[in-house]
Amino acid sequence: MRVITLKSIRDFYLRYPDAEVALRAWTEEARQAAWKSPQDIKDRYNSASFLKGNRVVFNIRGNQYRLIVGVAYRLQAVYVKFIGTHAQYDAVDADTIDME
8 A cells, every 4th residue: 555644644743752653653554565455454463443535543552642644545546634642633524634
């Protein structure tokens, strides 16, 4: 998968260094993946939550952080929509949030 907006992920772990290892691991796994359906994601990330509009919420670093992505299965692309702490996640609408 192509991960779009990697800069957002890098910027986040520069602000939250304890998230770096987990985010780098997720990024590398996503780049090597070839997800064709939500089930492909669920098979690897059983705690992932699926939202409308092909959005997926990943728990990062033991659910301390949340990553919302939009997945374009046919294009083999993942678009970062939001990354934040659990408290920040609770304050947004996961179905509509987009990176600024």
